[in-house]
Amino acid sequence: MKRSGFDSQLKMLNNICLTERESSESYQKVLSKVNKVKKRKNIGDILGRPITGIATMLVLVVAGLFLNDLVNFSINQPGDQTPSLADEDNSIVEEKRNACMDSNVELSASSILVYFECQGFEEPSPPSKAVLREVKSGEKVESRIEYAVKQLIRGPSKEEIKEGFISIFNEETADSLHSIELQDSGHLIVDFVDFSKIIPNGSTSASSFAMMETLNKTVSQFAEVETIEYRFDGSCSGFFGWIERICTTYEADDYRDLEENTKKFLLEKSEVLFNQLMAKQWEEFANNINIERGLVYSPYSNVGDSDDLHFSKEEVRRFAEDQKLYSWSWDQSEAEFKATPNDFVENLLKKRYNYTYKYDEITYNDSKAGTMINTIHDIYPNAIYVEYLDEPDRESLEWGYYQAIRFVYEEIDNEWYLVAIVRGAHNP
Known part of the structure; x- marks a missing residue:
């Protein structure tokens, strides 16, 4: 067959686009019509016309082969393969598990935010992420607050659950709101019908x-809210007694821009730590280390490898007098940089040969450059790090002196502690 003829038939087949089921149904229709013809015709008449009978049989055979090829052609097109059920399910689960982790929403005049927990992070406390709910523009603030609370206690939608959102609230608690009262002072009272029996495990700390x-x-x-109080059937002690606490009033500012507040705090903390490190003020520096966790030092970005150094809080505190030589870096020739803690700061962090480091670029929870895979969030999934970077011009010979110091923090008992220092470098 000529190429042009093949292309023409291929185009025709692509336009048909029958599914396997449709092809099967079409084939049955062909057989059905043939059977009707058979019933109408006399067998003897057909046998009396051998050429016509043979032609009929050939038509049936060709039609069957054509439809069979059509089905196989449709199924086996490259790039259109349907994944196996197991693979498809696994990919869907992975996508759903991570969907809420990457979700970001922007508030508008016709929407409010509702916060649910997001699966995909380690326990005990998955982070809360916002979803949007549409409201009428121009609604009074009290009505908007009431709508937001009602949406929250209804729990996430089925689609949001598939995306990884979870909540202690569900359809059974959907009608549990008694009233919302926003006083002139900005004090908000949220009064619920007692739903403690609907959520038996709600009193656990997590x-x-x-x-x-x-x-x-x-x-x-809502900017009008300054303080918040919750009640069961008009009783503050009734609500908080259920979760084994005393009647509490919350400050709304503590929950506004929480991430921004954390960012500001850790950036300021890192500046203090950086200056203490450069000045070798080890006692003050050690005050930021958790006594149980200690401090990990990684010579390169792949923290968690066998060349990490592990120090206790007390060991760091005594670094000024420590004369032990530690391996702070190495290269592919197996040459190691061994030094005391003080010499490590002077001859690796502050300068290298004739190059003096400035660390004039600071990034939050992200790395601008690197020559090795950064594994901080693999080893410390709940951590936040601040990077101090000195990156010379990539076109210059000095780019080989590229170096970063990353201060890695984790929140332990409501306090942010330094758990690791991860160095990034081109050369040891």
């Missing part, structure tokens, strides 16, 4: 923390 976090973040989005 569940109650998550519940209060999502409640407070949801109502704190």
